[in-house]
Amino acid sequence: MPLPPNGSNWPPRALNPINSKIAEWSAWYSGDPQQISDVYTGQAPSGLRGIVHRVATYVRRWFWGRHVDNGKPKSRVHYPLASDIASASAALLFAEPPTFTADIDLDDLLDDDFRAALQEGAEVCAALGGVYLRAVWGTDTSTRLTVIHPDAAVPTWRDGELYEVTVWRAIWSDGSRIVRHLEHHSAGLIEHAVYDGTVSDIGSRVTLSDYPETAGLPDEVETGLGVLAVAYVPNVRPNRIWRAIPEASPLGVSDFSGLEGMLDQLDLAWSSWMRDVDLGRARLIVPRQYLQGHGPGEGASFDVDQEIYEPVSVLGGNEGLDIQLIQPTIRGEEHARVVDALKRDITSSAGYSGRSFGLDAETSGPTTATEVNSLDRKDMIARTKKLRYWAPALVHIVRVLAEVDGTPITDLTIEWPDGVAIDPESQARTLRELHTARAISTEEKVRTLHPDWGDDQVADEVQRIRDEDGAATADPEAFGRELAAGELPDDTDDDEAPPVDE
Numbered sequence: 367m368p369l370p371p372n373g374s375n376w377p378p379r380a381l382n383p384i385n386s387k388i389a390e391w392s393a394w395y396s397g398d399p400q401q402i403s404d405v406y407t408g409q410a411p412s413g414l415r416g417i418v419h420r421v422a423t424y425v426r427r428w429f430w431g432r433h434v435d436n437g438k439p440k441s442r443v444h445y446p447l448a449s450d451i452a453s454a455s456a457a458l459l460f461a462e463p464p465t466f467t468a469d470i471d472l473d474d475l476l477d478d479d480f481r482a483a484l485q486e487g488a489e490v491c492a493a494l495g496g497v498y499l500r501a502v503w504g505t506d507t508s509t510r511l512t513v514i515h516p517d518a519a520v521p522t523w524r525d526g527e528l529y530e531v532t533v534w535r536a537i538w539s540d541g542s543r544i545v546r547h548l549e550h551h552s553a554g555l556i557e558h559a560v561y562d563g564t565v566s567d568i569g570s571r572v573t574l575s576d577y578p579e580t581a582g583l584p585d586e587v588e589t590g591l592g593v594l595a596v597a598y599v600p601n602v603r604p605n606r607i608w609r610a611i612p613e614a615s616p617l618g619v620s621d622f623s624g625l626e627g628m629l630d631q632l633d634l635a636w637s638s639w640m641r642d643v644d645l646g647r648a649r650l651i652v653p654r655q656y657l658q659g660h661g662p663g664e665g666a667s668f669d670v671d672q673e674i675y676e677p678v679s680v681l682g683g684n685e686g687l688d689i690q691l692i693q694p695t696i697r698g699e700e701h702a703r704v705v706d707a708l709k710r711d712i713t714s715s716a717g718y719s720g721r722s723f724g725l726d727a728e729t730s731g732p733t734t735a736t737e738v739n740s741l742d743r744k745d746m747i748a749r750t751k752k753l754r755y756w757a758p759a760l761v762h763i764v765r766v767l768a769e770v771d772g773t774p775i776t777d778l779t780i781e782w783p784d785g786v787a788i789d790p791e792s793q794a795r796t797l798r799e800l801h802t803a804r805a806i807s808t809e810e811k812v813r814t815l816h817p818d819w820g821d822d823q824v825a826d827e828v829q830r831i832r833d834e835d836g837a838a839t840a841d842p843e844a845f846g847r848e849l850a851a852g853e854l855p856d857d858t859d860d861d862e863a864p865p866v867d868e
Contacts, residue, residue, distance in 0.1 A: 369532070369550050369559050376534075376546070376561075376568035377520060384614045387607065388494055388517045391620045394448035394629055395493035402444060402633075406431040428627070429634040441644075445636040445705070447712060447723075448493070448629055451621050454722050455492035458749040459756065460484045462783040466764060469777045475509065475767055483511040488756075490515055491601045496618035498531065499759060500551075501595045501766045509771045511763065514596070516617070521598065526616045528598045537579040545572075547580050551596050556587040595766050597759040602717075602751065618755070621716045628715070632708040639701035717748040743817050753782060808832070 370376065377385060393401040406428055430442070463481045466472050483499075490513060491497040498514035514533050522530040530552045538545040542564060550557040560580050563569020574580040589595055600618025607623065608614035622629065710720045722745055761778055768775045797814065800806035806814075812827045813819070819827075 368530075369548060369557055370561075370568050372561075372568070372570045374568045375566060376563065380611075380613050381520065383611065384608065384617070385517050390626060391494050391622050392517070394622050394626065395452055397444060397446040397449045399442055399444045402430050403442070406630075428630045429637070430630055441637055441641050442633065443637045443640045444633050447632060447709060448622050450723060451713065451716050451718065452489045452493040454718060455621060455748075455752070456485050456488035458745060459488045459752060464760070464783065465781040467779045467781065468764075468768070468775045470768065470773045470775060472764070472768070475771055476764070480511050483513055484760075487513040487599065491599055491618070492621045492752075494601075495605065495620040495623070496598060496600045498533070499597045499599065499763045500533065501763060501770060503770050509767050511767065521613075521616075523613070523616050528594060528596070528616075531594070531596050531598075533596070537577055544569075545577065547577075551594050553594060554589050554592050556589060556595065558583045558585060558587075589770070591766060591769060593762070593766065595770075597762045597766075599759040600755050603755070625712050625715055628708060628712050632705065632712065635701060635704045635708060639698070639705065642696045642698075642701065714744075717744070717751075719744045746817050 370378075390405055393405040396402075407430075460481070463484065466476055487497045487499060494516050496516045498516065498519050500512045500514050501509065502512050503509040518534060520532040520534070521528055530550070533549045533551070534546050536544050537547050537560075544563055544565060546561050546563065546568070548559045548561065550559070558574060558580065560572050560574055560577060561568045561570065562572050574583050574585065598616075600616070601621065602619050603616075605614065605617055605619040605623075607619070608617060706725060709723060710725050713720050713723050713725070757780055760780060764778060765775050797806065797811055801811070808831055809824060809828050812824050812831075816824070816827070
């Protein structure tokens with residue numbers, strides 16, 4: 367869509383169901399209990415209240431959807447698993463950056479800032495379902511890559527490809543009045559505009575020079591590229607919840623999609639555990655006679671550090687004046703099992719191995735070597751799936767950055783590293799212990815060392831190991847058959863033959 371006319375709805379109403387879901391994912395990603403509570407109780411800031419109302423009406427019975435009466439302390443504690451998942455996804459993709467090979471030198475263009483932007487974009491992409499990569503340049507700044515969150519852009523799609531996009535931001539607000547800067551990207555052209563409006567109305571267009579944030583921007587910039595200076599990266603497709611919405615069907619889906627209820631239950635279990643800890647604090651029951659008064663109307667207190675007490679005389683003797691210690695039981699083991707089970711289910715449903723989140727016991731019994739290898743491969747499968755969406759977007763945006771920098775690329779390839787490096791010492795120690803316990807085969811050792819190898823590569827490596835170790839001739843069943851048939855070669859000298867017991 368082009369720049370909107372005065373008085374238009376903003377964001378466009380067609381995006382309301384999309385932005386409401388992104389607002390929900392954003393709350394979980396933030397890790398802020400207040401944001402999560404606001405989304406599910408309908409108490410979000412005025413700019414989001416109408417958007418998240420649809421969410422709140424369906425989760426009144428959720429842990430985070432319950433209203434807390436005024437005057438009662440909130441006993442809600444958030445476990446930041448959602449943000450951990452997004453961070454783990456970014457680490458899987460770009461902890462080791464890809465290598466770009468081109469017919470020009472890209473070292474100055476693809477610097478540390480570029481790699482940091484990839485890390486940031488990957489985390490946002492996993493959390494919010496997608497991310498926009500934008501090339502930025504100016505007369506006094508170098509060409510660089512920036513990250514745009516999906517709820518700060520209004521895209522136009524054509525045959526599933528990004529055709530145009532309007533990036534926007536609020537540059538001033540007093541709660542009801544909002545001034546927005548809109549940046550519209552089309553092939554070969556970037557347009558800037560500022561609108562003075564309200565929460566849901568774009569308002570009227572004003573001049574760029576009215577605000578310092580946009581004073582130096584031109585109304586239009588002809589890029590000369592012939593393509594967009596923006597690329598969209600979906601996290602994972604298809605997005606099942608938006609498949610019937612034309613404006614949203616090309617968008618990606620968050621790693622949290624469908625797991626919001628389980629994340630809510632995890633916080634319920636975690637809060638229950640922390641409440642047990644709070645209630646389990648040791649308490650003293652002290653006779654009234656032991657309290658120290660502070661004067662009329664000032665109450666009394668008991669000094670737990672006092673070592674010497676004055677004698678107390680009570681009619682009928684001093685029976686019943688003992689100080690009693692109460693120490694409630696904390697149900698730590700029960701809560702830990704529930705929390706770990708929820709964490710395993712959530713991370714597994716999100717497509718990751720629980721081992722990446724410190725959950726070693728993925729099964730009820732001891733984890734076999736096959737299961738360990740399968741769990742590690744699960745992370746690699748998720749990584750490979752996501753990189754298929756990142757590759758074309760990175761090729762596009764790197765070409766744009768190079769062309770704007772004055773050195774067009776005619777040939778560009780991307781080489782992805784094998785993945786996050788595993789501590790070789792730790793892995794070797796684990797494999798050695800499994801080998802000593804005769805709990806792992808040669809094939810499983812090879813698969814553990816090379817989780818990205820196919821079956822043929824693994825089989826070839828296993829055969830090479832057997833050949834080197836002489837394993838091919840150490841088949842006990844074959845040896846027994848040859849011995850019974852008298853087919854073994856006679857390698858001993860008759861004079862040196864060992865004696866035979868009669």
